[in-house]
Amino acid sequence: MEEVLAGACSPSLPLFNTMIKFCCGRRKFLFNRAFDIYKKMLKYDDAKPTLETYALLFSTLLGKFNRLNVSYVYLHAVRLLARQMKASGVIPDTFVLNMIIKAYSTCLEVDEAIRVFREMGLYGCEPNAFTYCYMIRGLCEKGRVNQGLGFYKEKRMKGLVPKGSTCMILICSLAMECRFEDATEVAFDSLGNSMSPDLLTYKTLLEEMCKDGRGNDAFELLEGFRKRDSFMNEKTYNTLLNGLHFLSRE
Structure with missing residues (x-):
């Protein structure tokens, strides 16, 4: 050289x-x-x-x-x-x-x-x-979650499957903004593509719902996730359930 x-x-x-x-x-x-x-x-x-x-x-x-x-x-x-x-x-x-x-x-x-x-x-x-x-990751980390969701929807309309890590970031970002319906939709879409959210993602969504006074909805959603997520083991389920019980008592 x-x-x-x-x-x-x-x-x-x-x-x-x-x-x-x-x-x-x-x-x-x-x-x-x-x-x-x-x-x-x-x-x-x-x-x-x-x-x-x-x-x-x-x-x-x-x-x-x-x-x-x-x-x-x-x-x-x-x-x-x-x-x-x-x-x-x-x-x-x-x-x-x-x-x-x-x-x-x-x-x-x-x-x-x-x-x-x-x-x-x-x-x-x-x-x-x-x-x-x-694009989705950058926008969510910047705090421009609505734009991130827009790119997510555009991506899905084109039939493109997002990475699991991208879905998790979007779910958590939406949950932190109390956009629980959107977060739940993305979570179930992820499960429909055989991508299971991790414990932190589930925990963020469910506990934010509980803090927002939607504890009953959080318990129902957890059961829905348990039925749809074939990768959710008993340890993960019990951890999430105990966390919701703790928040509901506060």
Whole structure:
């Protein structure tokens, strides 16, 4: 790599992309080297970065989004890379756009995520299940639960099945806003797709109902969940039941 970067051979797009792929596969040690190669590519007319190049670089950047405070640091690089890709005339695909949306959503820059989502049609791309999951999660974590629910409904209308973790975030967010009918609908929709909410999700929904003075409804709903959820064991059921009994006595 050092010899190539020093100009030991003619610029070659396959060679540069191969080196970037090698560096991206070793994120911890050669992360910066991948971008050195990318900058080198920008100088050659016959070895300009392609969609493959950008996909590799975005994937590497997203690999750094493991903690929120660190994510904000790398979001600037994602934004800059997206601008350069657009300026160079490279047309992104759904995979690349999803990574950009995920970056914005992770950092709660949801308006930017929505902007990229709305631009997908301009590139001939269709949002997939991952696209909607990133949007729903980001909007709920930002506190814009109604918009998150809107994306959830749009996703279901298209026949796309949401991830279980996305449903759980949406259920909890709706419950915290006392939107129990919507939360229950999402919960049963999740069960209908063989995805069982976890204990925390059930606990949040049922206990928020109880705190809102709808204890009887919470007990009935628990029994409904027990009948529909083949994965709910006795320990989970008893934990939830005891929690409702405790709240009903307060």
